[in-house]
Amino acid sequence: MNKVMFFAHLRDKVGKECLLIEASGKTVAELKAEITKEYSLDKMDTVMTAINEEFAGNEEIIQDEDVIAFIPPVSGG
Amino acid sequence: MNKVMFFAHLRDKVGKECLLIEASGKTVAELKAEITKEYSLDKMDTVMTAINEEFAGNEEIIQDEDVIAFIPPVSGG
Amino acid sequence: MNYEISKEAIDIQAIINKVVRRDVGAITTFIGTVRELTKGKKTLFLIYEAYESMAVKKLEQIGKEIEERWQGSVVAITHRVGRLEITDVAVVIAVSTPHRADAYEANRYAIERIKEIVPIWKKEHWEDGESWMGNQLETVAYPKGRPEEKDLNE
Amino acid sequence: MNYEISKEAIDIQAIINKVVRRDVGAITTFIGTVRELTKGKKTLFLIYEAYESMAVKKLEQIGKEIEERWQGSVVAITHRVGRLEITDVAVVIAVSTPHRADAYEANRYAIERIKEIVPIWKKEHWEDGESWMGNQLETVAYPKGRPEEKDLNE
Secondary structure (H helix, E strand, C coil), X not given: CEEEECCHHHHHHHCCCEEEECCCCCEHHHHHHHHXXXXXXXXXXXXXXXXXXXXXXXXXXXXXXXXXXXXXXXXXX | CEEEECCXXXXXXXXXXXXXXXXXXCEHHHHHHHHXXXXXXXXXXXXXXXXXXXXXXXXXXXXXCCEEEEECCCCCC | CCEEEECCCCCHHHHHHCCCCCCCCEEEEXXXXXXXXXXXXXXXXXXXXXXXXXXXXXXXXXXXXXXXXXXXXXEEEEEECEEEECCCEEEEEEEEECCHHHHHHHXXXXXXXXXXXXXXXXXXXXXXXXXXXXXXXXCCCCXXXXXXXXXXXX | CCEEEECCCCCHHHHHHCCCCCCCCEEEEXXXXXXXXXXXXXXXXXXXXXXXXXXXXXXXXXXXXHHHHCCCCEEEEEEECEEEECCXXXXXXXXXXXXXXXXXXXXXXXXXXXXXXXXXXXXXXXXXXXXXXXXCXXXXXXXXXXXXXXXXXX
16 A cells, blocks of 8 residues: 655645555656546645655556655745 | 053053154154164064054154054054 | 864853874864844844754764865864854864865865754744744755765865 | 854855845855865964954945846845855855846856955964965055055956
8 A cells, every 4th residue: 555645735636644555666747647647636736756765756556555755846045 | 742652562662652753844854764763673664654643654744642553554354 | 073063152252172292283163143234124032953973973074074175184163052142153164184275175065064964954033023044045946855976075 | 234253153045035036036155165175274263353443334335236237136145254164154145137147247246356455364274374365466556555446356
């Protein structure tokens, strides 16, 4: 199983801080596309992805137990 | 009369914080030359002069009651 | 613990103390405070949210980048989260370096990098609503899903 | 009282507080501390001496120059005098500006100007002696008796 985390406006849209999903074997892009469709998310091309707290490319393949986080454009500082 | 102030190594060389001198009517350059000679000061071309707490040029003429200060290269900060 | 996310008010002196060294004479700090007006709109207060564990890692990464690029530098960064009022301190960056020019450059690098890669988000609250802020122009897209070299080195 | 010469230890937070504004989000500070080693020579302690009344005027002048050049900026500077130990804070410069790039540039300008025109002198004490420090290279001469435009604008 995989924990998928949402922040800022994505959290508001999805309505949850995180989901538990079986995503192992999928690429980041595939998972992103599924979530985008299921929750009618937009502007997802500005959203980065992290696997286990490191930024990950779209082609990276998710392993079992990986923690995925979708990272909207940041605004700290 | 004029108060003439010395700082840092100039103070050490002159041996006083200040002198009372009759300097009115003299230019800054004239006063500087006199003091340089009297106290065997060197490197005086790196020393700036202030009249009443403002930097003054060598040609400026000293008025009665003006406070003169010789300002060695500064090293604050 | 030079890199922290804090739920409490930041003690600026404590951050500075982390970078004081006997052989380094120049320290710069950047202090980001909550501004009342942004583009003419009046903010009442802000909420900062962080992906805390990753944010600390990314602050550490920025510190490492600086210590590699500016020899002898020492960095400490604390970013606050939660509700902040106008003039509250959101972030403090302290950098000490042997040469003072570097202290300014390295510090500037840190704030720019924070705005690029540290997972922290700001929600502005106004009299007539609220909104999560994206990057300032919302123009940066990440088609590959992560920041690219180009973005990272700007 | 944004420009001061202090005989006591400088309270950095107090200097920062002088430049906090509701509509300004970026504050930089420069903190100059006493370094133990300079060119391999070990300093035991320093004495700073100032022509105090003129030094305050010159700090005010630097502040005015900055506020004219960087719109909306606010400046506070305190320089300490007397005996300072290694790591003691000699000078604190705080600058707030509407835009963060300006906060770095304006602050840098302040420290460079202090090193040019503010009548403060440093005496280094080593194990084997002591000496008043001139400007770092002792190469600047003032044949006309005062800093020239060229020197002032560098």
